[in-house]
Amino acid sequence: MSTRMSPSLAPLALTAVAVLLTIPLVYGALRVWDVMSGPGVNPATAPVSIHVAMFWRLSVAGYAAGMVAPLAYLAARRSLRRTLDVLSALTVAVAVLVLVQGTLLP
């Protein structure tokens, strides 16, 4: 079954892909930075803060993804093929980052 779809949607789809890749990329990078910056507080004894680090990282990642969006759209409008290739390669790189950060640098 094939569905007709406007070709103008392709750059928008790749923009969404770029946004969705940027979020875990920035989230993971921020957490790696946190861990590398030194030992954090002991969660067993530290008073609970209203600052939720996870939500903060997600907000920053969302902001960064918003900045990437117009660039990705312009790149996709210029060359769908190249943008697709770059995003495919980035998918593997970001997956490795998420896996390494998530398991080794929690």
Added chain:
Amino acid sequence: MVALRVIERIHGHLGWLAVAALLHPAILLANPRRRARLAVALAAGVVVVTAGLGVSVYPDYRTQLKPSIFATAPSLGWLFERKEHLAVGVVAFTLLGCVAHLALEAFEPGLRPHAARLAHRAFVVAFVLAAAVAVFGTAVASYKSF
């Protein structure tokens, strides 16, 4: 407390359902000509709802459970931290795969196999991460919950 316990249980069960739902497109989309819009949309829906429930109880987890888990079983506390980081990847890669697959027909025919491979890759990654998240989450929930 009862409401939190109910939400946590639903979140846990939906989490395992999400793992199964992600396995489906991860296998089906290995063939770049295959279209599985319903499977992809359902998998994305289950993942988003599961994540939403998790986020909704997360602030209460931090205040009510996290300090005592870290005090009595730090390895499980760190396991939960791993789960939360990997879960971000699950949501992102699932939605990425969903967008790439649902938009396939917008690409010119020569580019569709490339976009299909991207979608497949994303679902494989999402499945692997989701399986780890489900195992870690179950381990922590078996130790302590609301």
